[in-house]
Amino acid sequence: MSKKYHVTTTVNGDGYEYLCEAQQTLLDVLRDELQLAGTKEGCATGDCGACTVMVDGTMVCACLVLAVETDGAKVDTIEGMAQGDKLHPLQQKFLELNGSQCGICTPGILIAARALLARNPDPTETEIRYWLAGNLCRCTGYDKIIRSVQAAAKEMRGA
Amino acid sequence: MRSGGVTRVDVRYEAPETLQAAVALLASAGEPAKILAGGTDVIVQMETDLIEPALLVDIKKIPELRQIVAENGGFRIGAAVPGLTIMDHAALAKTWPGVLDGVKLIGSIQVRGRASIGGNLCNGSPAADSVPPLIAAGAIARIIGSKGTREVPVEKIPTAPGKTSLAKDEIIASFFLPPRAPHSGDAYQRFTPRTEMDIAVVGVGINLTLDSSGTCTAARVVLGAVAPTVLLSKECADALIGTKVDAAALDKLAAAASAACRPIDDKRGTKEYRIKIAGVLAKRTAQQALEVARKN
Numbered sequence: 018m019s020k021k022y023h024v025t026t027t028v029n030g031d032g033y034e035y036l037c038e039a040q041q042t043l044l045d046v047l048r049d050e051l052q053l054a055g056t057k058e059g060c061a062t063g064d065c066g067a068c069t070v071m072v073d074g075t076m077v078c079a080c081l082v083l084a085v086e087t088d089g090a091k092v093d094t095i096e097g098m099a100q101g102d103k104l105h106p107l108q109q110k111f112l113e114l115n116g117s118q119c120g121i122c123t124p125g126i127l128i129a130a131r132a133l134l135a136r137n138p139d140p141t142e143t144e145i146r147y148w149l150a151g152n153l154c155r156c157t158g159y160d161k162i163i164r165s166v167q168a169a170a171k172e173m174r175g176a
Numbered sequence: 177m178r179s180g181g182v183t184r185v186d187v188r189y190e191a192p193e194t195l196q197a198a199v200a201l202l203a204s205a206g207e208p209a210k211i212l213a214g215g216t217d218v219i220v221q222m223e224t225d226l227i228e229p230a231l232l233v234d235i236k237k238i239p240e241l242r243q244i245v246a247e248n249g250g251f252r253i254g255a256a257v258p259g260l261t262i263m264d265h266a267a268l269a270k271t272w273p274g275v276l277d278g279v280k281l282i283g284s285i286q287v288r289g290r291a292s293i294g295g296n297l298c299n300g301s302p303a304a305d306s307v308p309p310l311i312a313a314g315a316i317a318r319i320i321g322s323k324g325t326r327e328v329p330v331e332k333i334p335t336a337p338g339k340t341s342l343a344k345d346e347i348i349a350s351f352f353l354p355p356r357a358p359h360s361g362d363a364y365q366r367f368t369p370r371t372e373m374d375i376a377v378v379g380v381g382i383n384l385t386l387d388s389s390g391t392c393t394a395a396r397v398v399l400g401a402v403a404p405t406v407l408l409s410k411e412c413a414d415a416l417i418g419t420k421v422d423a424a425a426l427d428k429l430a431a432a433a434s435a436a437c438r439p440i441d442d443k444r445g446t447k448e449y450r451i452k453i454a455g456v457l458a459k460r461t462a463q464q465a466l467e468v469a470r471k472n
Contacts, residue, residue: 151284
């Protein structure tokens with residue numbers, strides 16, 4: 018019987034307590050234990066960014082974080098992005114401008130783009146492309162992704 | 177974990193709050209133990225069954241490993257400070273732009289939110305991007321173990337791919353970047369087929385100091401990804417010292433850099449290609465370091 022670790026955390030503002038094994042990743046726990054399957058698994062080795070989430074305000078790959086490390090931490094995932102029925106401007110623009118094709122990369126890209134706009138409300142196209150370099154889109158719809166981020170940034174600036 | 181049905185060892189996780197406690201855990205571990213900092217290599221290696229540690233010692237709750245402080249005119253960077261924190265440090269960016277350029281090239285933003293320079297070094301890859309500029313800077317690692325503290329130049333730590341000179345119970349606590357003489361500059365460049373999310377075909381870190389007439393009085397030249405470990409090359413430094421870092425000196429540097437290489441063939445480049453690129457990149461990096469030095 019493997020040793021279990023008790024983790025107390027908040028995910029999208031809601032308190033959670035769970036037991037996990039030391040080697041379980043945050044991604045495993047989010048999807049399989051907490052039933053928060055909006056965060057996707059792509060490569061599981063930190064190369065694709067599909068599992069991008071925020072831990073204590075830092076953008077990370079959930080597959081490269083052990084769940085046990087997040088005891089006491091504040092985790093934010095795609096499930097917390099819309100406010101009830103009201104989509105975040107990034108989500109809205111991805112819908113309007115077809116920033117999402119198959120959709121697997123979309124949650125990670127939305128989380129990453131929101132982190133970028135929090136740091137830099139008016140990024141250049143180059144800055145957006147470099148910031149999102151760790152988020153792979155297997156449909157290769159990069160141009161529409163960039164346009165969607167630019168449009169959302171513009172709206173969020175009130176421009 | 178996706179382990180293909182293989183029975184896994186039961187992993188124990190500890191997150192001590194002092195270095196002494198962390199060292200004691202490592203010293204008393206009867207089974208394979210691994211230090212966990214950012215985890216961007218360790219967790220991948222666990223996930224892919226390359227390593228099967230029975231004990232993980234998470235060092236991120238140890239305060240001195242998570243801070244950057246000014247010390248004796250230089251900087252002390254905790255070994256577990258994440259790359260993003262280093263990149264956002266304005267004084268470090270001004271004083272050691274080459275070190276920051278190395279850190280900026282590690283993985284993605286997501287990876288740099290976790291990855292540390294201590295981990296980048298201890299992972300033992302000859303292509304680690306932060307290691308050549310740290311060695312070029314003359315960084316000294318402070319290593320804590322059961323027998324006490326050692327201060328070791330970073331170039332003495334990697335011994336082979338994936339191997340270091342650290343004992344089982346030793347932890348790198350921090351790196352000291354020394355004070356800068358006037359007219360000093362550093363730079364790191366790497367060559368990769370893609371601009372982001374790639375692993376160096378060749379990396380070059382150079383740190384040099386000029387006198388008031390613009391003659392190079394000190395230089396450290398470090399080559400990455402062209403030998404089993406990162407290489408500090410005296411021959412390359414000698415090509416620059418005593419010169420104005422002019423075209424003739426840069427040609428000598430390029431020849432010395434190519435001569436120092438002992439590369440392998442792999443999917444990123446052949447031996448011949450790496451040898452040629454090492455010379456080209458050494459020149460470019462020296463020119464960049466020279467620009468920085470002239471402004472300081």
